[in-house]
Amino acid sequence: MLRGPAGTGKTEGAKAIAAGLHLPYRCITCSANTEIFDLLGQILPDVDEKQLSLVGELPSFQDITLDPATAYEKLTGTYDEKVSENTVYEELIHHISEEMKQKQTATSNRQQFRYVDTPLVEAIRNGYLVEIQEPTVIANPGVLVGLNSLLDRCNSVFLPNGEVIHRHPDTTIVVTTNHDYAGCRPMNQSVISRMNMVIDMDEPDEETMVERVLAITGCSDKKSVRTMTQIVRSIAQYCQDNLITDGCCGVRELIAWVQSFMVCGDIQEAAHYTILSSVTADSESRIEIEGSCLDTVLAS
Structure with missing residues (x-):
């Protein structure tokens, strides 16, 4: 399991693991309405391909x-x-x-159905790496418990069509999740106990953020990117101290800010449509953040 704030590289880390193991990468993104059938496959009406070609x-x-x-x-x-x-x-x-x-006449008045694999089942069959994204937003925390037999020594699971599949020896399951964002719920303890490794992904340090953003955006103005990085870290700390939790301020927002700066050439102007608008929806809080974090650094 990879656990940490948005933009810390959880998904990229899962892709890097897949590349390092030379395994194909698959992913499933969970939502509040995700059920066990969304993970293990669904029975859908079988549309006659001959009829479609006709x-x-x-x-x-x-x-x-x-x-x-x-x-x-x-x-x-x-x-x-x-x-x-x-x-x-x-x-x-x-x-x-x-x-x-x-x-x-051919179907004898009966609707035909067929089973459709999900990326998770495909990975289990063929030995791929599959990333399960944001399972903590699922309304029913017991949904992932249905996968426990895959994660322990049983290494098998019953599919909705009655088939029993056994986990391929190369199959790797990576769960990536945020733990303190809106809509997130505690994960069932029985699922956590079946994780071989639980890694907390912390925010990267300033130098790492600068190098990462320069590489992603292609910006050549390292001095400006360093200044913007310092401001982002300052804003994140300000929001934490003042309990401003309705927005986000991290690496993704910094990347968007730098890309906007590359277009308009003005750090403060670019901030109004990227980092400041992302950090909170409250206009008064944005004004306070701009004065306390942005103006202070740019004036020095």
């Missing part, structure tokens, strides 16, 4: 209007220069009706 072979309304004779030939196999549009429309309706009757 629709592509039928003449369109535009084809019938522009060239009724050719459209009629496509339906009946007979070319008639004198055929009217109404006749072609009637033949099209008759053709579709007959196909539907044949389909209904």
Whole structure:
């Protein structure tokens, strides 16, 4: 498990693990409504591909209007220069009706269903690395408990279609999560106990942030990026001290700020549409943050 604030490199870390192990990377992003079937696969109506290809072979309304004779030939196999549009429309309706009757007879009035794998099941079958993103936002904390048999010595799980799959020896499951953001809930202890490693991803230090942002944005003004990095860290500390929690101030916001600065060339102007607007929705708090953190550093 990789646990830490946004922008600390949890997902990139999971991708790096996959690259280091030479495994394909897959991911699942959880939401409040995620259920166990979203992780293990779903039973969906089976759409007849032959029927879909037939629709592509039928003449369109535009084809019938522009060239009724050719459209009629496509339906009946007979070319008639004198055929009217109404006749072609009637033949099209008759053709579709007959196909539907044949389909209904073939399926014996029963809807056909098929099982669809999820990225998690695909990884379990084939030995991939799969990242499960933000499981703490799931409304029901017991959802991940359904995966416990995969994470312990059983190494197997029952799928919705009745199949039992065994975990490939190379399969690697990485859980990435924030722990103190809006909507996050405590993770079930039985899931945490099955994690071989739990790593807390801390905010990078100033020099690391500067080098990372320079590499990502391609900005060559290292001095300005260092100044902006100092301001971001100052804003983050100010928000923590003053319990401002309705926004975010981290590496992603710094990257957006630097990219905006590269366009407009003014640090303070770029801040109004990036870092300041991201840190809180309250206008009075933004004014206080700008005066306490931004103006102070830029004036020095």
